Structure formats: C-alpha cells, structure tokens
Amino acid sequence: MEKIFGIDISEFQTNINLNKAKEEGIKYAILRGGFTGYGKAKGKAMDSSFLAHYNTCKKLGIPVGAYWFSRAVSKEEGEAEAKYFYDNCLKGRQFEYPVAIDVEDSYYQAKASKEAVTQAIIGFCEYLENKGYYVVIYANTDWFKNKMSINNLNAYDKWVAYWGTQKPNNISAGIWQFGGSTNKIRTNKVAGIVCDQDYAYKDYPTLIKNNGFNGYEKSNEETPNIPKKTIEQLANEVIDGLWGNGNDRAQKLTEAGYNYDEVQNRVNEIMNSKSKEIKYIVKKGDNLNLIAKKYNTTWQKIYNDNKSIIGNNPNLIKAGQVLIIK
Secondary structure, eight states, X not given: OOOEEEEEEOGGGTTOOHHHHHHTTOOOEEEEEEEEXXXXXXXXXXXXXXXXXXHXXXXXXXXXXXXXXXXXXXXXXXXXXXXXXXXXXXXTOOOSSOEEEEOXXXXXXXXXXHHHHHHHHHHHHHHHHHTTOOEEEEEEHHHHHHTSOGGGGTTSEEEEEOOSSSOOSSSOOSEEXXXXXXXXXXXXXXXXEEOEEEEEOSOHHHHHHHTTOTTOOOOOOOOXXXXXXXXXXXXXXXXXXXXXXXXXXXXXXXXXXXXXXXXXXXXXXXXXXXXXXXXXXOOTTOOHHHHHHHTTSOHHHHHHHTHHHHOSOTXXXXXXXXXXXX
C-alpha cells in the first residue's frame, strides 16, 4: 500500500493548529501520552497537552495513536510504565493507530545492558497487549541494532526513526519517522510548527478496528462471498502482523477457513529465506526434538542457541516463538 503521511506531537507542539495540519495533508497524529522522569523515583506524568490534542483530533476526525517516553530498564519497570499509561491515558479512549513505547533514553537506558532494555520493552508490550492494545516499539536504527536484542522482539511491530532520504531496509517497520526538529533534509514544519513527521505503511485503522484493538469492539459481522486468499497472501499478512501471534493466530486462521499449518510453513520458508540463519516459528504441538530432526541438528544445540527466548525449561516452547537454527 502507499505510504500514509502523519505527525507525532507532544506538549512541545502545544499551539499547533491541527485543522491546518489536516488541510496540509496529515492523515493521523501519534500523541505523547506521557513520560517517565529521570529522578531516582522515576516519577511518571501525563503530557500536559495529551488530552487537548486527543480531543481536538477526535473533533476533526484525525485518527490518533499514542506513545510513552520510557526510562525503564527492567521488566517490572516496563510493566509499571504501561500500567500508568493505560490507567491515565488509554483507558476509556479509542486509538486508530498503534500505542508505542519510545525507547531512546540517554539517562538510564543508554547505560543499561541490551538484555535489561529488551526485558523492559517486553514488560511494557505484554502488559498492554493483555489489555487489548496493538503495541509497537519506537527507536532509531542505532538503538534497534545496538541497544536491544531485536531477535527477541520479533512479535512486535516497529516504528523506526531515521532521517535519511529513504526508509531504512535493515529494520522491518510499519511506521517510519522521517523528519523532525533537527532534520536538515526536508522541511521540519507542519502548520507552521516544528514537529516530527512520519509515514505509515499499513492500514492501521482497519487492522485495529477489525481485530478489536485499542478500545474498539471486534466486529462480529459475517462477510460472505469474500474470495479465499492464497497461502502466499496469508503468509505475508502473518509476517505483517495482521493475524496476531501464537495460538491466537492459529485460531483466527482456522476460524477463517484456512489451513494453519500450510500458512505457518510458508511463513517459516519466507523468514528463513531472508537470513543465513534459519528463523523457525514454533507451531502448536512442536517440541525441540521434532524441530531438530527437521534441520539435522540436536535439540540441545537449538536450546543453547535460544535459551534467552525459551527460558530455563527446554520442554516449554510456545507457539509463536521465533527460534534461530544455526
């Protein structure tokens, strides 16, 4: 699909004229819900313009998403940020675009280990996913490559910041932040105000509303006489995140009348072809012995190479996990 132009704004753009921004062509706005402070207590606060921006966008018919500026460096801290975000910003409201964790903190996160930052992200995302939200991870290309273990975050969509002339092809992302306050390549103003600018590459409003995410009710209406999709189409939709993860994915595909195993096998083939290492998506009923036989290796090696994903018990692999076969 064609790229969709939008902006992300916070209290630093308090006076932006969103009606004028809409006239200039923005199709959505991702709003800062709040942030974690840098003091020892890591206090949390709503963005002072969040409610005004949200209400104005809704009045003007501008689809919205939201993000939280994170300083979490543990799973527990990530969960605490997500809980505050949910309780104070998300609950009772509807968002047509994703909710995001913004990972770029130079005070705590930049000094923490990759594992600590990764666990913080997982804690944040899991909490909000369990609340029914479509969650993405925001970071720049350097942070995605060097500050977190991106292979452990394959379950989540990405929002990548990169102010070059082309979307980076080394990070698979549904949203690209291509310009902002220090960008020298493009104009940095919308409606006369300096603000970050984005392109989306997925139809997020349809994805979110149809699946009942972000405060929307899942549609129960039947859609008869819709032509069946090919395995190739379905596999690419799975990779794009349109069918969820794990058992939820299997249930949705089955209820839609598709053969889950055929689709998942094609997903595995596509993902494997993109890397010298084989990326295998665990299916329901898999165990390490079965997977090892497929790739002429041992379950011990697969386990040792993927211990950070599987955990301490090699017998407890889960559908939807992405294992690296070396």
